[in-house]
C-alpha cells in the first residue's frame with residue numbers, strides 16, 4: 001500500500017488556514033490523508049504535548065510531506081508550489097506574483113490572526129463578534145481596494161492563485177461573524193465564482209471528516 005507515503009495534513013474542519021492548504025492540495029490533485037486536530041475538544045488538541053512537537057506554535061495546519069513536517073499555511077502553500085509545479089498557483093509575471101503575495105499577506109498577517117480563536121478567547125464572549133467584525137471589515141476594505149487593481153476572474157488575473165486559496169476561507173469566516181459584505185462587491189464576485197469549484201467544495205469545512213454531523217444537515 002502506498003498510503004504510508006501520502007502527505008498527512010493536520011487539519012481542523014473549520015480552520016481557515018487549514019482550508020487554504022486543502023484547496024491547494026485539491027487544485028494540484030495531490031492525494032493526502034487528514035489527521036483531524038480538534039481546536040475545541042479537551043481545551044484544544046493543538047495545545048497537547050504531542051501536537052506541540054509537531055507545531056510549537058500550537059496551530060493548524062501542519063503538513064507532513066517528503067519526510068519533513070512543515071507549519072505555517074503560507075509556507076506550506078509556497079512549498080507545494082515549488083515542489084509540485086502542476087496546476088501552477090503563482091503567475092509567471094513578477095509583478096503579478098508580488099500582487100498574489102500582497103493579498104495573501106494582508107489576509108494571513110493582517111486579518112486572520114486578529115480573529116483567531118486564541119485572540120477571541122482573550123477578548124471574551126461578550127465582545128468577540130464585534131471585535132472580529134471590526135478587524136475583518138478593516139482588512140477587507142484593503143483587500144477590495146487591492147482587488148480593484150489586480151482582479152480578473154479571480155484575485156489576480158484570470159487564473160486561480162494562492163491569493164484565492166486565502167480569500168475564500170476568509171470570506172467564510174466573515175460570514176461566520178456576520179460581517180456586512182455588501183461594501184465588498186469584488187470579494188463577493190470572486191467568492192461566487194469559486195464557491196462551486198470542485199477543489200474548493202472538496203476542501204470546504206462541511207466536507208471534512210471531522211465536521212460534526214449536525215453541521216452538514
Ligand SMILES: O=C(O)/C=C\C(=O)CC(=O)CC(=O)O
Nearest residue numbers: 014015016017039112116117
Ligand atoms: O469556531 C471553531 O470551531 C473554532 C475555531 C475555528 O473555527 C478556527 C479559527 O478560529 C481560526 C480561523 O479559522 O481563522
